[in-house]
Amino acid sequence: MALPPEVAPRTAHLFRKSGDAWLARPPEDFPPDPSPGPEPAGAALASARRRAIAEITDVTSALRRRYITAADGQDMLYQAKRDEAVAYLALDPEPATLTLFPLLAAEVGITASTPYELAQLWVNMQAIWLAAAAQIEPIRLTAVYTVETAATEGEIATALATFRAAIGGLG
Template sequence: MLVYYDAATGAPTYSISLPADQALPGAFIEVENVPADLSAFRVESGALVEHDISAAVAAALRSADRIVEDFRLAYITEIAGQGTVYRWKYDEAVAYLAADPAPLPEDLPTLYPHLAEETGITAQTPYQLAQLWANLHQITWHLSPKTEGARALAKDRIGAAQTLQDVADALDGLRTDLAELVP
């Protein structure tokens, strides 16, 4: 049995039952027993050897976190402490929208300092700005459990990977799952 492989990487590409003297063009080795899943092997020094995927798994686990981080950064600002600021803005927005009667403009700096500072910049009125912050919070809150679920599933799949292809498929699946979260 002949196993053809990529000469640059050692990754097997296919196997074929031919005598060596009738071999097709390309890099190959002759083996007696070909494993069912060649993706778990590499050709090294003329021999088919099992390929250790532990380094690939470790790298993929880190990649899964970076993929989710990049996805989140499309919706949030990456500045130290920004998560706390977003929470304060959301709290102010909810309090402002719930206030009855509506707060007077002169009370904004004391009761709603973030609203006071951004009104006229991000939105024209305190009400519009409060609505914007409340809506953004709901959007990101809705995405958070889904992104965490996708990340956890990908990491579980990576941890259970038996081959390099399994590792690659898990990362591709994560990218697909995240892409499907937004229209």
């Protein structure tokens, strides 16, 4: 007897014939799998990716902290100092007062003796940071991309080894 029209061939295994009728098979016809088995390959690969990317992030963050202070809002303060320093250095002659430059006024005499020296220091520190970031960032990005596109855990391990060697060469 043919399957009724409401039963698709791909789901026929869920039904059984009883006389002239098709009945849904009872749950006991589908015993649960007693063993969960190993973690699916896709899940293991995804887990390896997460661990690798976390390591890449941690290592590059630690390396960046050699050049910048890791404190909430500090990056915004450094950018504001740089902007203020550039504006100050653009003036000719140097201003007689620091009224328009509150960050310079707050720090002059502590980090450097004069506003001009302090502004130069801030601009130079930004240049040093940018040079370091220009070396760190392509290594980080390449490693993350390689890990994200790896087809096997072995490829992830190779990507991490390559990353460690490249980043270790910077420091």
